[in-house]
Amino acid sequence: MSDENLPKWVKPLLEFGPVLAFFVAYLKMKGTSYSLGGSDYDGFILVTALFVPLLLLCTAILWKLTGKISPMQIMTALLVTVFGGLTVWLNDPQFIKMKPTLIYLIFAGLLGFGLLRGQSYLRLVMQDALPMQAEGWMILTRRFTAVFFGLALLNEVIWRFFSTETWVYFKTFGLTAVLFGFFMSQAPLLAKYALEKDD
Structure with a gap:
């Protein structure tokens, strides 16, 4: 289906x-x-x-x-x-709290590696949903790389220096809100480099 x-x-x-x-x-x-x-x-x-x-x-x-x-x-x-x-095995909550850090570092690392090679790996997975010129993809990829690194750092700060309850709220709503806000802020970029239907 x-x-x-x-x-x-x-x-x-x-x-x-x-x-x-x-x-x-x-x-x-x-x-x-x-x-x-x-x-x-x-x-x-x-x-x-x-x-x-x-x-x-x-x-x-x-x-x-x-x-x-x-x-x-x-x-x-x-x-x-x-x-x-x-x-669960070690009865230690820090491991699950570290998971978002690792995920965002992996994403940032992969995108950053692609940028060093002059490629947008983001384009490979999202080009069907967002038809855009190559220059636009490179700009968007650089921005996503920075955001992912920033989220990894932010997660580390939250879980290490704040309560578990604060981290749960941050994980459930904060990370989603940041990514949603970032996506919305990229509307001018998407409009500027959008491909025409004929393209």
Whole structure:
């Protein structure tokens, strides 16, 4: 089944549902300690333990329904599994908090490597959605690289120097808001370098 044949709410639900479920579950379980198998676990750890399989399940359903998942979704699922697993296994919340840092550093590193080679790797994955001249893609790629590095640094500051609750709010809403705002701010660039239909 293609994306066009799916109800419009299905894909957003599968992509963002696990994150919202994590947020709601955290609000319900924060500040509470649970004893399992002779060990005490903070609510945040148990929420992480539930989040990992939920994300994998939603990713698998999305792949089953559409026949495809993006490299970004694959990388996210892999890192969530590894860092979420370490968080639960070692009973240490810092690992799942480090995950966004690593994701954004990987994205920034890949885009930066492409720029050093005179290429826009961003264009390879987004050119169908945003038809644009090569010069525009290079500019957008440089901006995305800077934003990803900035988000990695910001995540490090938030989780290291603020409370877990602050980080959860930041992860759920802050990162999304920053990326959305960045995308909206690029409208003049997209308009300036947009390809004509004949092109």
